Amino acid sequence: METIWNVGITWNIFFQNLGSWLKTPMEVFSFFGTENFFLLLLPALYWCMEAGIGLRVGIILLLSTSVNDALKMAFHGPRPYWYSTDVIGFASETSFGVPSGHAQIAVGVWGMLAASLRKWWGWLIAILIILLIGISRLYLGVHFPHDVILGWLIGALLLWVVLRFWEPVTAWLKKMSLGQQILASFLGSLVLILFPLIPFLWLKITNWQPPQAWAQYATETISLSGGITTGGTLFGLLAGLAWFNRQGGFSTDGPIWKRILRFVLGAVGILVFYAGLDVLFGLIAPDADALLPYFLRFIRYMLVGAWVSAGAPWIFVKLKLARKAS
Numbered sequence: 001m002e003t004i005w006n007v008g009i010t011w012n013i014f015f016q017n018l019g020s021w022l023k024t025p026m027e028v029f030s031f032f033g034t035e036n037f038f039l040l041l042l043p044a045l046y047w048c049m050e051a052g053i054g055l056r057v058g059i060i061l062l063l064s065t066s067v068n069d070a071l072k073m074a075f076h077g078p079r080p081y082w083y084s085t086d087v088i089g090f091a092s093e094t095s096f097g098v099p100s101g102h103a104q105i106a107v108g109v110w111g112m113l114a115a116s117l118r119k120w121w122g123w124l125i126a127i128l129i130i131l132l133i134g135i136s137r138l139y140l141g142v143h144f145p146h147d148v149i150l151g152w153l154i155g156a157l158l159l160w161v162v163l164r165f166w167e168p169v170t171a172w173l174k175k176m177s178l179g180q181q182i183l184a185s186f187l188g189s190l191v192l193i194l195f196p197l198i199p200f201l202w203l204k205i206t207n208w209q210p211p212q213a214w215a216q217y218a219t220e221t222i223s224l225s226g227g228i229t230t231g232g233t234l235f236g237l238l239a240g241l242a243w244f245n246r247q248g249g250f251s252t253d254g255p256i257w258k259r260i261l262r263f264v265l266g267a268v269g270i271l272v273f274y275a276g277l278d279v280l281f282g283l284i285a286p287d288a289d290a291l292l293p294y295f296l297r298f299i300r301y302m303l304v305g306a307w308v309s310a311g312a313p314w315i316f317v318k319l320k321l322a323r324k325a326s
Contacts, residue, residue: 236305
């Protein structure tokens with residue numbers, strides 16, 4: 001692997017030698033592949049534009065994140081700036097490097113948006129953003145080229161899987177009772193937890209430790225937090241959707257001022273569950289990697305997911321900021 005890392009380092013240095021003026025633009029492009037950005041994008045799509053597109057983006061985002069967490073632990077590779085002092089780490093990362101989560105998730109999310117638009121220019125914009133996100137990770141010194149390329153390939157595979165099986169799976173779910181749909185949602189959440197659980201247990205059983213040169217950076221490399229996050233969010237999102245659809249659902253149409261109010265009101269709710277419960281649960285169980293904190297994290301993100309798909313839309317309808325689906 002050191003041969004691949006050494007070759008990759010030359011590309012990191014090449015991009016960084018293009019000049020420090022690129023640092024801010026690269027940080028902006030990198031932001032378009034972060035959890036914080038998608039935390040804004042997903043609710044905006046779901047509440048204000050088209051709930052169906054928002055749901056598909058949410059599913060590919062959660063699936064890709066879970067698979068990426070699992071593969072990072074399975075490969076347990078370094079970041080370029082961990083490995084070589086010749087590379088400047090313009091961003092700080094505490095998880096393993098390969099495959100690139102930004103690159104993988106970018107293909108899934110931006111590819112899903114392009115597929116939903118069904119316009120050639122949508123694919124052109126998506127491909128451009130995906131490429132720039134990948135290059136930004138090389139410039140910032142947090143990924144080798146093979147990290148990014150593998151991320152792109154895995155992201156494309158997962159995008160194909162979701163697009164291929166979306167219609168038959170949703171048709172199958174619609175035939176179920178509410179209880180069966182909630183059970184299926186919970187089992188799906190367990191699958192997302194299982195992906196990273198397998199390499200997590202292997203690294204724990206073998207007592208694998210990062211090389212001393214990486215130790216100061218690799219502080220959050222072996223953890224189930226990511227899998228718990230995606231599993232909890234998926235369960236809340238799908239279970240909430242199953243319940244709210246039986247209440248009549250909601251329509252995302254309406255004047256722009258109502259859409260803006262939906263987003264603002266909904267974002268406040270996300271802030272309460274995402275940040276407020278983080279503080280509260282942190283006081284109850286400060287040790288992040290233990291059974292109780294994992295359970296509380298699942299509950300926290302379950303509530304975030306349920307708020308997005310059911311809690312906020314229910315309030316929108318009650319406040320007449322949205323109407324029930326016709």
